[in-house]
Amino acid sequence: MIYPTRRTILITAGSAPAAFLLGVFAPGYWFVGLVFLGFLIALLVLDAALGAAGRDMAPIVSGPMSAAVGRELALTVSVRAARAPPRWCEAALDSHYLLAAPQGLRTRIVLHGGEGETTIPLVPLRRGTARLETVWLRWQGPLGLVWKQRRLSLGEEIVIVPDIRALRERSADFSHRDMLHGLTARMQIGEGAEFEALAEFQQGMDRRSIDWKQSARHRRLLAKEYRTERNNNVIIALDSGRTMCEPLAGLPRIDRAVGAALLTAFVALKDGDRVSLFAFDSHPRVSSKPVSGARAFTLLQRLAAGIEYSERETNYTLALATLTTGLNRRSLLVIFTEFSDTISAELMLQAVGTLLKRHLVLFVLLRDEELEGLAAAAPETPEAVTKAVTAAALLRERRLVVGRLRRLGVHVIEAAHDQAGPALLNAYLGVKQRNLL
Template sequence: MLVALLALCDWAWAPAQSQLALALDHPPGVDVGAPLRLGVTARFDRNPPRAIELSTDRDPLLEQSGGRARADFTGDEAAATFDMRASGRGTALLRQLWSRWHGPLGLMWRQRRDDVEAGIAILPDMAPTRREAAAAMSAQHFGQRRQNRRGEGGEYEALTEFRAGMSRRAIDWKHSARATRLVAREYRIERNQQLLLVIDSGRAMSEPMDGVARVDRAVAAAMQIAYAALRDGDQVGFHAFDSRPRVQLPPVSGPRAFTAIRHAAASVACSDREANHVFGLTSIAGKLGQRATLLIFTEFTDMAAAELMLGAVTPLLRKHLLLFVLQKDAELEAVAARPPHEIDDISRAVAAGALLDERRLVIARLRRMGAEVVEAPAGEAGTRAIERYLQLKQRGRV
């Protein structure tokens, strides 16, 4: 009875839950793979305990989430930190925070749960993005290709003597007749063009390739292209869709544009819904005024889905330039090319070959319709797309 009485007194003497005030401090965003520190400050109105224990809920995008932290009071306040690491791209949510503390005798706990609703944007890692984008742009701007950058753009700049290697379409016949020698027009690359990065985040793009989902590789490649295009003076927008539009960021430019695109990309998640290309692409077309370049990361697994996509593409090609970026399926190609050893190997190879033939047919139809198609290994999609986009700008197609 004495122990029970002491425990009851300890519970009564402990600071009440209503006297506790918690303040949560967290960064708005962090790169994938980077460490993350979450700070919590606890304060009691009066008679604080010696220490307080804190715990958060668990989020799959944060390693070591849901751990415990202990903080001793110095005066009326105590500060605790949670050391975590961002393990995946997306938006990490911390919804609840638990706290508990002993009474003065150490026999009883008081505990409280707070709803915090803290969102942390896990952004694509920019170290490889900047490096690969800079390397792709250097290949276009320097060395032998540098001469092609002036003379094939979209804005007229000056007249010059026709040289070997220049396009015949650049010859100005009127001025050539007056000068009695061939004279060609020089152009400079147009800037302030509109580039829209469109990511299909439907079921087909959720398939993993070498342990990484296609949509994650597409986001990484899109970040490379956005970085390169903004450096080249263009406006860049970002859109994502599955069964309906999910992310819609209109074209932006300026020093803070890339940060806005990164935050938009962080909210793109794998979906179990089939992609609706008609809804996704037509919603984008309705918001475009001037001619723009749509760089579309997508995937198609059967002819029925491909037919719907081709139908949605047709009206867009009348005004805009469409550049499709497809990731090669190395595993499917390996199954189709593998020598058979059993009966099941033959059926697998035939099925894989049929899927690859349908894929080639869709790509051929897209090119006949006037769209550009880049098909590259998953790790090289961003670099190949940058090279192709800059080539199109040099030729005045963009």
């Protein structure tokens, strides 16, 4: 495609008044305007012929084909000119609803020796597969009078997966078995409730571990040694309903929850526990059987990446009833959710009450920093007063529900979106050390 540049349009627009004045004051020279127009057309044809043709310009788009949601990635656009390279050109990519371009999708590339490249930063907004269909490339002729444009099909896909940056950054700590509990190997043997062996009592051991009957039989003090339980069931339930899909600090809440859930799942698998993933909104959507071993983390990551964004209301009664079906032993249920009103919270409380009779329930709630900021800000206008009162009422209802959950015996974690993962991990390790399972 060839079309005029801004310079050509300005020249043409400027010559029209001159031709009009020439026709008014010197009618005998009216043909000068036609001569100038023909000369301009000849320059346009010459400019189009001298510059690089469309087949001579080859754009190449490269970059990571997988990215974590919320983490910036950079696509590299490189251009190579086979003949008559221009000094510079412009490249543009088509947009996709899963990707945001902070600096725009169009960039300028300076060519040196017929080659040049630049980067376009992109930020994934949601999980899924973003397909880049088209790249446009345009450049000017030597005289700068015409644009030449080439359109190429890309067909490149960028798979957007959950963000596990925290897991990668701290993988060296998690890979060390002693770091999972924060205790030494000697203390791990002495903790827990599962009997390991009898050993001779030594100074510094807990006197409550002395087995008096065996000590009397062997005529020396013997103490029981315990080991930390393994193979516990850890079920991570993710609410993917309408409220959890609302944005929090630029990303949906569900994506924040998925990152924290995968961090804890990785540690639990490394520690020998069995982990399963469950996602629900109005109906159960994702359900996996309990898996064990570090190799099973890939399966959980793939299932978490497939959790869809829903616009439906959450049905806690159906979801939690389905979740506990087939659970024959006491398990740790980690539930990521959010409630926007007392009615939905009341249904949630009724459903959770039945779980506490047999299982240990841990709720993870993400603090709404925007709502807290509205409630704490000094109101200066009537609109600000309304926002502050509404935000304070919502926070008050939230605190009432959290208080009722804790009185029922539910462990509740309230943390900022960037601290939810470490907070949940610490709570999980605390449950293991206190033998609550």
